Amino acid sequence: xxxxxxxxxxxxxxxxxxxxxxxxxxxxxxxxxxxxxxxxxxxxxxxxxxxxxxxxxxxxxxxxxxxxxxxxxxxxxxxxxxxxxxxxxxxxxxxxxxxxxxxxxxxxxxxxxxxxxxxxxxxxxxxxxxxxxxxxxxxxxxxxxxxxxxxxxxxxxxxxxxxxxxxxxxxxxxxxxxxxxxxxxxxxxxxxxxxxxxxxxxxxxxxxxxxxxxxxxxxxxxxxxxxxxxxxxxxxxxxxxxxxxxxxxxxxxxxxxxxxxxxxxxxxxxxxxxxxxxxxxxxxxxxxxxxxxxxxxxxxxxxxxxxxxxxxxxxxxxxxxxxxxxxxxxxxxxxxxxxxxxxxxxxxxxxxxxxxxxxxxxxxxxxxxxxxxxxxxxxxxxxxxxxxxxxxxxxxxxxxxxxxxxxxxxxxxxxxxxxxxxxxxxxx
RNA sequence: GGAGGCUUCGCCUAGUCUGGUCUAUGGCGCCGCACUGCUAAUGCGGUUUGGGUCUCAAGCCCAUCCCGGGUUCGAAUCCCGGAGCCUCCGCCA
Numbered sequence: 001x002x003x004x005x006x007x008x009x010x011x012x013x014x015x016x017x018x019x020x021x022x023x024x025x026x027x028x029x030x031x032x033x034x035x036x037x038x039x040x041x042x043x044x045x046x047x048x049x050x051x052x053x054x055x056x057x058x059x060x061x062x063x064x065x066x067x068x069x070x071x072x073x074x075x076x077x078x079x080x081x082x083x084x085x086x087x088x089x090x091x092x093x094x095x096x097x098x099x100x101x102x103x104x105x106x107x108x109x110x111x112x113x114x115x116x117x118x119x120x121x122x123x124x125x126x127x128x129x130x131x132x133x134x135x136x137x138x139x140x141x142x143x144x145x146x147x148x149x150x151x152x153x154x155x156x157x158x159x160x161x162x163x164x165x166x167x168x169x170x171x172x173x174x175x176x177x178x179x180x181x182x183x184x185x186x187x188x189x190x191x192x193x194x195x196x197x198x199x200x201x202x203x204x205x206x207x208x209x210x211x212x213x214x215x216x217x218x219x220x221x222x223x224x225x226x227x228x229x230x231x232x233x234x235x236x237x238x239x240x241x242x243x244x245x246x247x248x249x250x251x252x253x254x255x256x257x258x259x260x261x262x263x264x265x266x267x268x269x270x271x272x273x274x275x276x277x278x279x280x281x282x283x284x285x286x287x288x289x290x291x292x293x294x295x296x297x298x299x300x301x302x303x304x305x306x307x308x309x310x311x312x313x314x315x316x317x318x319x320x321x322x323x324x325x326x327x328x329x330x331x332x333x334x335x336x337x338x339x340x341x342x343x344x345x346x347x348x349x350x351x352x353x354x355x356x357x358x359x360x361x362x363x364x365x366x367x368x369x370x371x372x373x374x375x376x377x378x379x380x381x382x383x384x385x386x387x388x389x390x391x392x393x394x395x396x397x398x399x400x401x402x403x404x405x406x407x408x409x410x411x412x413x414x415x416x417x418x419x420x421x422x423x424x425x426x427x428x
Numbered sequence: 429g430g431a432g433g434c435u436u437c438g439c440c441u442a443g444u445c446u447g448g449u450c451u452a453u454g455g456c457g458c459c460g461c462a463c464u465g466c467u468a469a470u471g472c473g474g475u476u477u478g479g480g481u482c483u484c485a486a487g488c489c490c491a492u493c494c495c496g497g498g499u500u501c502g503a504a505u506c507c508c509g510g511a512g513c514c515u516c517c518g519c520c521a
Contacts, residue, residue: 039479039480039481042479042480042490043480043481043490045490045491046479046480046481046489046490046491047489047490049489049490049491050489050490052501052502053490053502055501055502056448056501056502057448057449057502058501059448059501059502060448060449060501060502061448061449067501070501071501072501073501074501074502075500075501076501077501078500078501078502239438239477374459376477
């Protein structure tokens with residue numbers, strides 16, 4: 001949810017944000033009038049409740065003779081209070097709906113436009129040149145590392161088994177990612193993959209992308225599409241000590257996505273699947289720190305790409321392609337030789353205070369008190385992929401394939417793969 | 429899955445039976461001030477959170493006793509539903 005105070009003080013800024021997103025500007029005015037309506041309803045309900053309180057105090061002190069007269073007045077007033085409270089509840093519901101409909105205000109400098117209007121910030125490394133490259137499905141099959149046929153037999157389309165060196169690769173990547181995160185000061189976390197509706201809603205995944213999310217109807221729980229959800233919910237409803245910020249967590253969990261509406265896209269292999277494991281970075285920081293933290297998350301993502309010895313580019317995602325919660329987003333896209341294209345491997349978003357407002361996560365600043373009450377305000381939350389395992393494996397096999405059918409193993413991964421420098425097809 | 433107990437403003441706690449200055453008690457912690465020639469002791473004051481109003485300062489007002497309903501002029505207190513925690517039984521990796 002955006003800051004209503006900002007909206008009242010500077011509605012044009014919010015309108016401008018809607019414009020670069022290609023979103024509906026009239027939502028801003030709808031929110032403004034819903035805000036006015038709620039405040040009017042609050043004023044009226046508060047006034048009536050005040051009268052009611054005063055009157056009921058009189059009744060408590062009144063003599064039995066006075067009481068009868070006061071009671072009839074009080075009964076009438078109670079009806080009015082009830083009606084005013086009903087109006088207020090309605091106004092609050094309307095405000096919340098209007099509030100949720102407005103996405104985060106984009107950061108200055110975000111490229112305007114849609115999916116294809118990203119700006120490439122940096123290109124790193126040289127894409128390998130291989131004649132007639134195989135794709136990761138073929139390589140994975142030859143290595144007996146990826147079995148999508150049996151994945152389909154057991155669980156359906158977009159499921160897979162990682163076997164042998166494929167399973168080892170997952171563990172190697174997770175270990176490498178967790179080791180790097182811990183060295184950078186992240187608290188390692190194994191997070192639940194099932195969450196309650198209010199947490200899923202608070203992180204913004206039940207809005208426009210609700211169809212992407214698996215729901216367990218019998219238990220009213222949702223399967224997370226990323227551990228961002230659990231890591232954001234971790235401090236929901238809490239007031240953090242500002243002195244303890246930044247708080248950084250590296251969460252490992254399975255991720256589940258229905259991939260509704262992506263039929264026919266990446267149907268081969270494990271680039272786009274219903275389930276995969278992921279190591280996700282998540283930071284809670286003061287709002288003034290959020291831009292710098294975003295750069296740090298990007299730097300840690302790049303560090304990981306460098307360890308995997310991949311050629312990649314960093315893109316500044318255009319406003320229209322940002323999620324609801326994000327004020328800015330950087331993606332890292334690595335080179336897939338078999339596709340002759342850069343494909344997204346990681347993504348980092350600065351959600352500023354938008355997500356924290358929804359989840360009611362605040363910080364108390366006790367540093368500059370001088371007898372004054374401590375300042376309390378929402379924190380900024382940021383997230384970034386460190387390693388989305390399945391897609392990263394797909395990229396590694398594709399990117400590091402050799403002419404002889406073997407796959408080069410990046411130096412950083414070798415300690416977890418028995419020191420192997422190449423992966424060789426069985427029997428080849 | 430079955431039975432019982434518990435949930436109060438950071439933590440602990442009084443209050444719930446018997447509805448009305450509960451405008452929520454006390455302790456700890458924390459903040460400020462005073463005093464003693466030092467951050468210890470003592471004394472005094474302050475200390476939930478959100479919202480409304482406003483010369484966005486003080487003040488005033490409203491809400492908030494796990495959550496949601498209900499009864500009532502009036503609910504921390506009574507009734508119904510739900511959540512979480514604990515104990516025991518059952519089941520289970």
